[in-house]
Amino acid sequence: MKGFIRAYGAGILIALLIAVLAYSVGRMIPVVGGPVFGITLGILVTSVWKLPAYSQKGIKFTSKYILQLAVVLLGFDINAASVIRVGQQSLLVIFLTLSAAFLTAFFVGKLLQINKKLNILIGVGTAICGGSAIAAASSAINAEDQDISYSISTIFLFNVIAVFLFPLVGHMLRLSDTGFGMWAGTAINDTSSVVAAAFSFSNAAGNFATVVKLTRSLMIVPVTLVLAYITSRDHQNKQNFNFANVFPWFVLGFLAAAVINSTGLMPSEISGSLAFMGKFLIIMAMAAIGMNTSIQAFVKAGPRALLLGAATWLVVLLSSLAVQLFTQIW
Numbered sequence: 001m002k003g004f005i006r007a008y009g010a011g012i013l014i015a016l017l018i019a020v021l022a023y024s025v026g027r028m029i030p031v032v033g034g035p036v037f038g039i040t041l042g043i044l045v046t047s048v049w050k051l052p053a054y055s056q057k058g059i060k061f062t063s064k065y066i067l068q069l070a071v072v073l074l075g076f077d078i079n080a081a082s083v084i085r086v087g088q089q090s091l092l093v094i095f096l097t098l099s100a101a102f103l104t105a106f107f108v109g110k111l112l113q114i115n116k117k118l119n120i121l122i123g124v125g126t127a128i129c130g131g132s133a134i135a136a137a138s139s140a141i142n143a144e145d146q147d148i149s150y151s152i153s154t155i156f157l158f159n160v161i162a163v164f165l166f167p168l169v170g171h172m173l174r175l176s177d178t179g180f181g182m183w184a185g186t187a188i189n190d191t192s193s194v195v196a197a198a199f200s201f202s203n204a205a206g207n208f209a210t211v212v213k214l215t216r217s218l219m220i221v222p223v224t225l226v227l228a229y230i231t232s233r234d235h236q237n238k239q240n241f242n243f244a245n246v247f248p249w250f251v252l253g254f255l256a257a258a259v260i261n262s263t264g265l266m267p268s269e270i271s272g273s274l275a276f277m278g279k280f281l282i283i284m285a286m287a288a289i290g291m292n293t294s295i296q297a298f299v300k301a302g303p304r305a306l307l308l309g310a311a312t313w314l315v316v317l318l319s320s321l322a323v324q325l326f327t328q329i330w
Helices: 002-028 034-048 053-077 080-112 116-129 131-141 145-172 177-187 191-201 203-217 220-234 249-263 268-291 295-327
Strands: none
Touching (some): 002 034, 002 053, 034 145, 034 268, 053 131, 053 249, 053 268, 080 116, 080 177, 080 203, 080 249, 080 295, 116 131, 116 145, 116 203, 116 220, 116 295, 131 220, 131 249, 131 268, 145 177, 145 191, 145 268, 145 295, 177 191, 191 203, 249 268
């Protein structure tokens, strides 16, 4: 333990301190949220202060392993019974919007000449659930910290736009509470933004959208497993390759946490605390990722990443509306 603290303690502590500040600011400005402030503060810290060499191990540990732990703990925020009940109504819309998002990200990413891993992260973040999906996918594909920063920042921009745009458009289109809840739950990236937009439309829409979003969040599991398999195929020609080394074991922890939470055997206070801890650790990991991000590279890749994010998000929101129109959900 002493050896671990000496090797990793400084970096973990720096990330923790930044995360506490980012969480506090995120609570004051929930539209932006803690993870975005975590990355931003991490970038600012490393820009104005040359971090000591002995802190690097802890920062890298936080950006990888604490990130994976955070994803596991997020499973305690999911109730399988509610997901199954609402999922029967939303599964078709979720499947088609995910397909549209991935196809758009693939082709537009190639057109914009965006690197493969950044392309995947923006596609997954837009299609599934923003930062949580990016966190899971980044571990499965061994993404660079800079690519994680680009994708999180891109997703954030469209989250903010969605909070203000969706209720306005929903009223213009005269969507029902169920129709708007389905639209928000399947087309807005981050859970907090889904809640903000849907509850501003109506309480009924907010409750429905929240469960749809949780159903959509479960897509993290199959998508991450597929990404891990593709990564393993890319490494098969390497000597001494072992699939176990790239398998996203933390996804099994996420599933186990969701199952435990759904049984009702664990007191809601405990599962709620564990889910909260997961959300805080996401902020901490984002702070570490920010400290590993190059501003010069960020500025260079930023415009293309935003274009890819915009194209993918527009396709998702339009396809969600189109599917509902043809299936007469509203």
